[in-house]
Amino acid sequence: MKELNSTEIARLAGVSRSTVSRVVNGYANVPPETRDHVMKIINENEYYPLLSGQLLAGKRTGTLGFFWISDASIASDTQSSSFVVHVTEGAASHGYLILTSILKNLTDEDNINWVKRIFLQKRIDAGIFVGVSNDEPLLDDLASRGNIIGVFDYYRPDKNAPNLISINFETDTGSKVIDYACGLGHRKIAVINSGLNHYSSMTRRQSFLAGMKKHNIEIREKWMCNAGISEESGYKACKELLGNRGELPTIICANNDSVAFGVYSALREEGISIPDQISITGIDGHVRAKTIVPPLTSFAFNFKSFFYSLVSRTIAAIAAKPDNPATEFLHSELVERGSCRRIE
Amino acid sequence: MKELNSTEIARLAGVSRSTVSRVVNGYANVPPETRDHVMKIINENEYYPLLSGQLLAGKRTGTLGFFWISDASIASDTQSSSFVVHVTEGAASHGYLILTSILKNLTDEDNINWVKRIFLQKRIDAGIFVGVSNDEPLLDDLASRGNIIGVFDYYRPDKNAPNLISINFETDTGSKVIDYACGLGHRKIAVINSGLNHYSSMTRRQSFLAGMKKHNIEIREKWMCNAGISEESGYKACKELLGNRGELPTIICANNDSVAFGVYSALREEGISIPDQISITGIDGHVRAKTIVPPLTSFAFNFKSFFYSLVSRTIAAIAAKPDNPATEFLHSELVERGSCRRIE
DNA sequence: CTGAAAGCGCTTACAG
DNA sequence: CTGAAAGCGCTTACAG
Secondary structure (H helix, E strand, O other): OOOOOHHHHHHHHOOOHHHHHHHHOOOOOOOHHHHHHHHHHHHHOOOOOOHHHHHHOOOOOOEEEEEEEOOOOHHHOHHHHHHHHHHHHHHHOOOOEEEEEEEOOOOOHHHHHHHHHHHHOOOOOEEEEEOOOOOOHHHHHHHHOOOEEEEEOOOOHHHOOOOEEEEEEOOOHHHHHHHHHHHOOOOOEEEEEEOOOOHHHHHHHHHHHHHHHHOOOOOOHHHEEEEOOOHHHHHHHHHHHHOOOOOOOOEEEEOOHHHHHHHHHHHHHOOOOOOOOOEEEEEEOOHHHHOOOOOOEEEEOOHHHHHHHHHHHHHHHHHOOOOOOEOOEEOOEEEOOOOOOOOO | OOOOOHHHHHHHHOOOHHHHHHHHOOOOOOOHHHHHHHHHHHHHOOOOOOHHHHHHOOOOOOEEEEEEEOOOOHHHOHHHHHHHHHHHHHHHOOOOEEEEEEEOOOOOHHHHHHHHHHHHOOOOOEEEEEOOOOOOHHHHHHHHOOOOEEEEOOOOHHHOOOOEEEEEEOOOHHHHHHHHHHHOOOOOEEEEEEOOOOHHHHHHHHHHHHHHHHOOOOOOHHHEEEEOOOHHHHHHHHHHHHOOOOOOOOEEEEOOHHHHHHHHHHHHHOOOOOOOOOEEEEEEOOHHHHOOOOOOEEEEOOHHHHHHHHHHHHHHHHHOOOOOOEOOEEOOEEEOOOOOOOOO
């Protein structure tokens, strides 16, 4: 089979390669008959311009890098798995493809080089990052070199990188959770927060504390636990919380639903019933929250629409570099289910 | 900043572009001193050859397409979400990148064109497909044009496409499940199988029936249910099974764990206890199987190692096209947990 | 061991 | 409206 390139299409259509290119790219200055004729040849032969030629001539890749940072196994968590789906589908709705990398962190030399290579080889027009801590020199470096960066959960207004676009969680979810718990009459409140240095973890910790102060809740060392963001970490933190029992809280507020699921397992093992003995709240709106028993009351975010927004804004920035950094805050919505009871 | 290309590196290093290229590609015919010197310049400047130039000169992309076909929302299913992780990590271990597409099917014209475009633009060296039915003209078409295709759950020896590489489930899982159920003394067996035309669904249906015949189990129309592969479909199928009750089976054998989870929800709603009133078996070895209550007894597959194998074999085929089609069968392993009881 | 040169397939000013 | 030509950044025979 003869190699199919623009020269061949030009020959078959009886025009020049320039004209083929104009038709392929949908430029206006081609008369309809010519366009239709060339288009017919193109379709008949299933001709697609080779990406390499287009790139070298200055076109964009139409590809976004998706960098998924997690030190744990993300294969098993639905919540973070869904992110790749949202990003991929969001990008596809703009005709963009996604080039995925999974990395333990952005600080090991190998990982840094892996990411840099992808940008510097010009494999992608922009990069989307998920799972970063709030201090990532690599992101600042990439952004300062003019790369377009979209980040989930990263807030560094001090860096003033105009082409670093982000979405962030609202910063007051923790205090909303405490409001809710107090509204149900709870005063013995335990919090399992993430000890990670994600922006959301940091703000949520402060917000939990602020909420407790506001309601004059006693803050007990032992009831302020640190976990990660995974189910296992929630399980472990809760087991520790229950270790040589002592007085028990009436409610445990988890920093996310996965952690709450871990709390469920730990409580079940200890024979503590939910919500009769201990109530539980989560944050996220995980798909499993409604099928677990009892269904988990949670402050839910609409991740899908926010990833779509992040992707859209990132793609928009490719065409027209923004001149100031932009972020957007996700707002949560309380979904009450069966994991919390009122204390009289 | 001056554009950084091989000409610039050559100038800085005082050699020709040819030599720069030789160093970049690690060719042997460069004396160590020259190599080290050029390498130093390359590293200092963080030079990476532009992909476009390399491609046009005939290099491969180092990228695999990952085509994830699902008509349901895959964002919510851990099992299939984990596939993208296995494929991405497996590819990365060979230095390959993954370009992800999520498609409802491989038959709509838009989807066909989307996939074809990716191959024909030469964005990828090979494609990995997951979630296909066992009759996909597009796959056969792509393979016949010389593209390297790796497929999960596809078995068409009749097509004899040498560059179509696959992994498949063992074909006797259904009968193993029935052996197990009968071993526990069950005779009233319901099966919820997938009605999809995936190769695994088809073989599993036959295998369930074969197992039941072997043990002389009465096959009741109402107890042979069709679902999909999702939790919701399992829930629905089980609800139907229980509709205007009649006699109940003592065990329900689900075609996968997600479907089994749906069965859990349906039984819980109907106030039927597991395993006291009805036992349940699953297939897959889903991560949630061990935390759900009661933990689900399942025939587990090691998906990770098999995806790694599929990816490895696909990548190997890029370098040296195989001369006959290759498949590999996954074998399951029974993991007994708490969802089945012995019938005396 | 090394450089000059051809060539990969496009797009896009440029000239007409 | 359209074609001839330059140019994008690499790699790789080829010649020495």
